[in-house]
Amino acid sequence: MAQRKATAEAGKSKATKGAANDAAPKDRRRERGEASIQRIIDATIELIAEEGLASVTMQRIAEHVGSSNALVVFHFRSKxxxxxxxxxxxxxxxxxxxxxxxxxxxxxxxxxxxxxxxxxxxxxxxxxxxxxxxxxxxxxxxxxxxxxxxxxxxxxxxxxxxxxxxxxxxxxxxxxxxxxxxxxxxxxxxxxxxxxxxxxxxxxxxxxxxxxxxxxxxxxxxxxxxxxx
Amino acid sequence: MAQRKATAEAGKSKATKGAANDAAPKDRRRERGEASIQRIIDATIELIAEEGLASVTMQRIAEHVGSSNALVVFHFRSKxxxxxxxxxxxxxxxxxxxxxxxxxxxxxxxxxxxxxxxxxxxxxxxxxxxxxxxxxxxxxxxxxxxxxxxxxxxxxxxxxxxxxxxxxxxxxxxxxxxxxxxxxxxxxxxxxxxxxxxxxxxxxxxxxxxxxxxxxxxxxxxxxxxxxx
DNA sequence: TGACGACAATGGCGCAACGCAAAGCCACCG
DNA sequence: CGGTGGCTTTGCGTTGCGCCATTGTCGTCA
Structure with a gap:
């Protein structure tokens, strides 16, 4: 069953007023955010496959993405x-x-x-x-x-x-x-x-x-x- | 090929003067030491199998054996x-x-x-x-x-x-x-x-x-x- | 058009856990 | 009784996660 596409929503529990906004908001900020999320996921996959779980840390993922570790914590709330x-x-x-x-x-x-x-x-x-x-x-x-x-x-x-x-x-x-x-x-x-x-x-x-x-x-x-x- | 029986000797690089000592020294201390080594190995196996590599630490192993973590370091020089x-x-x-x-x-x-x-x-x-x-x-x-x-x-x-x-x-x-x-x-x-x-x-x-x-x-x-x- | 608000992103910090080395204790062998 | 060797205690240095205050960026509404 092609389940949830929840991936992109993972870290956000902020109440966006529940207003139906999925359709319109051609928003470059949101696009950038989702692109970051995907880049973080890709980097994580790469790192895990190459070095194993033990040596994967938030900062290395961030480093691999080219951002700070806080960005990773921002999008996904925890490791x-x-x-x-x-x-x-x-x-x-x-x-x-x-x-x-x-x-x-x-x-x-x-x-x-x-x-x-x-x-x-x-x-x-x-x-x-x-x-x-x-x-x-x-x-x-x-x-x-x-x-x-x-x-x-x-x-x-x-x-x-x-x-x-x-x-x-x-x-x-x-x-x-x-x-x-x-x-x-x-x-x-x-x-x-x-x-x-x-x-x-x-x-x-x-x-x-x-x-x-x-x-x-x-x-x-x-x-x-x-x-x- | 039934290789080395080096297991027990693993951690010891101390120069025991090369004197052939494998035969005689019916030493209760040595027996205790080797028993400890085996118990540490067994505990490590137990812990890895049950909790995975990530959560296995020296202190947990020691705790599981009933000794201090430094004992583990003593017998095996490192993790x-x-x-x-x-x-x-x-x-x-x-x-x-x-x-x-x-x-x-x-x-x-x-x-x-x-x-x-x-x-x-x-x-x-x-x-x-x-x-x-x-x-x-x-x-x-x-x-x-x-x-x-x-x-x-x-x-x-x-x-x-x-x-x-x-x-x-x-x-x-x-x-x-x-x-x-x-x-x-x-x-x-x-x-x-x-x-x-x-x-x-x-x-x-x-x-x-x-x-x-x-x-x-x-x-x-x-x-x-x-x-x- | 300009100010406001939402969202992406940063750098730095506190806390906790862990690995490991040093020094001392005590039982036991000769 | 000297000393070897197994074992403990103590403490230091490092590393990683997750939170904070803050900055930068882009839609939106007056």
């Missing part, structure tokens, strides 16, 4: 809030890709499953740093709380959605004796394993192992619906 | 050194299990591969906290440097060893057209994916997905040598 916004942003990005590749209208269940495979692979190829941020966030127990709120529910939803598609394929294709749950969980393991391992050992990136193995498992389960390439 | 010792300890533990299950004399290549599967699964089941520590260490870029020195070489060696076993099986079994490299890499992905995912989402632990899927892939590649159970 934790900033991290929350970052994870929300990345989650939304993944969601957008998933919607495009999996939920596009007119696709067959088989095509949707292939779309899901594509989604995992493309995301990792296009934005390795984003994947790194996901991994970093979900490792440390403290930041993991944030991940549990924002990232994990989506993750579980994607796995469940894929599982439903597999069930549909099994039913319509007349397959019996296929252990759908194990298969879905395996695909999940593979995706996260690939992401984690690539983050850990970037040199081995960009081989086609993930895709090949997933197709192998799918072919093994539904030979008439998934061809090996 | 980084302590972490290095912890990772070394865990690495040695895994190595011991691997040697038992994979390199035991008299095993056939097939049994060795099954032993490797067992190894990954048992380690995660017996010591989930140890796995968590591995994951935590290899995520943050800073601690990752330590992991790259101590953990990663072993990891790569295990994968390579498994790959060699698969090659041997393929050769002796007369299999052709099996993509060994992809298979070995897939098993690697699965292991790390399972570890990472279980660390991330502990509630789903202890299903048999990892084993089932690995056996499925092995059966698919070498049907006469690996049976589905």
């Amino acid at each position: 934790e809030n900033l991290f929350r916004a970052v994870l929300q942003y990345l989650s939304d990005q993944y969601d957008a890709l998933w919607v495009t590749l999996v939920r596009a209208p007119g696709l067959s269940p088989v095509e949707r499953v292939l779309g899901a495979v594509d989604c995992a692979q493309r995301f990792a190829r296009l934005h390795p740093k984003w994947v790194s941020v996901f991994v970093v966030f979900s490792s440390d127990r403290k930041s993991m709380q944030i991940y549990n709120e924002i990232g994990l529910p989506s993750d579980l939803a994607y796995t469940a959605e894929a599982r439903d598609l597999l069930i549909e394929i099994a039913r319509d294709g007349g397959y019996t004796g296929v252990d759908i749950d194990t298969l879905a969980e395996s695909l999940n393991y593979l995706v996260h394993g690939a992401w984690y391992w690539d983050h850990l050992n970037p040199s081995s990136r960009d081989t086609d192992v993930l895709r090949k193995t997933m197709l192998l498992l799918l072919h093994q389960a539904f030979p008439r619906h998934f061809e090996l390439e | 980084e050194n302590l972490f290095r010792a912890v990772l070394q300890y865990l690495s040695d533990q895994y190595d011991a299990l691997w040697v038992t299950l994979v390199r035991a004399p008299g095993l056939s290549p097939v049994e060795r591969v099954l032993g490797a599967v067992d190894c990954a699964q048992r380690f995660a089941r017996l010591h989930p906290k140890w796995v968590s520590v591995f994951v935590v260490f290899s995520s943050d870029r800073k601690s990752m440097q330590i992991y790259n020195e101590i953990g990663l070489p072993s990891d790569l060696a295990y994968t390579a060893e498994a790959r060699d076993l698969l090659i041997e099986i393929a050769r002796d079994g007369g299999y052709t057209g099996v993509d060994i490299d992809t298979l070995a890499e897939s098993l690697n992905y699965l292991v790390h994916g399972a570890w990472y995912w279980d660390h991330l989402n502990p509630s789903s632990r202890d299903t048999d997905v990892l084993r089932k899927t690995m056996l499925l892939l092995l059966h698919q590649a070498f049907p006469r040598h690996f049976e589905l159970e």
Whole structure:
């Protein structure tokens, strides 16, 4: 579900008189502010991916953006809030890709499953740093709380959605004796394993192992619906 | 290779005059010291697994052990050194299990591969906290440097060893057209994916997905040598 | 058009936490 | 009984977060 676009509103709790103002105010100040917010988020992603959570401080983020640390505190009220916004942003990005590749209208269940495979692979190829941020966030127990709120529910939803598609394929294709749950969980393991391992050992990136193995498992389960390439 | 047993010696650079002293000195003080070292390592593992790297401090470790923080500094000269010792300890533990299950004399290549599967699964089941520590260490870029020195070489060696076993099986079994490299890499992905995912989402632990899927892939590649159970 | 108000952004400060080094204490070995 | 070695106490220096007063910038209303 392409949820909230709340990202930009993150830090502002000021009462703007509730007047409906979203439409008109072609305001250069507001534009500048939102641009700053995005630049801060981008810088944070960059820093986390490159140096890890531990060495990321407000002043370094500010330095990387080219502003003072107080600006960061101004837009996001605290460090934790900033991290929350970052994870929300990345989650939304993944969601957008998933919607495009999996939920596009007119696709067959088989095509949707292939779309899901594509989604995992493309995301990792296009934005390795984003994947790194996901991994970093979900490792440390403290930041993991944030991940549990924002990232994990989506993750579980994607796995469940894929599982439903597999069930549909099994039913319509007349397959019996296929252990759908194990298969879905395996695909999940593979995706996260690939992401984690690539983050850990970037040199081995960009081989086609993930895709090949997933197709192998799918072919093994539904030979008439998934061809090996 | 069951490398160094240097763990206990980690923090001491004091010149003990080079005199060979490893044998005799049945010294209660020394025993106490080594017990302290082990307790510190255990406490550190516990804390990292439960709270993450960020919130682990020297004083918390000391508090958890029931001593002053300076004791920790005394045994390991710095925080980084302590972490290095912890990772070394865990690495040695895994190595011991691997040697038992994979390199035991008299095993056939097939049994060795099954032993490797067992190894990954048992380690995660017996010591989930140890796995968590591995994951935590290899995520943050800073601690990752330590992991790259101590953990990663072993990891790569295990994968390579498994790959060699698969090659041997393929050769002796007369299999052709099996993509060994992809298979070995897939098993690697699965292991790390399972570890990472279980660390991330502990509630789903202890299903048999990892084993089932690995056996499925092995059966698919070498049907006469690996049976589905 | 000029003054006001909202909003973006700055620099600096206080407080707390942490790592680490120095010096002394005390048990135990020879 | 001298001294080695494990362990504690104390305190210093550094670093980071978050708040404050303030400045600069741009719409808006008289």
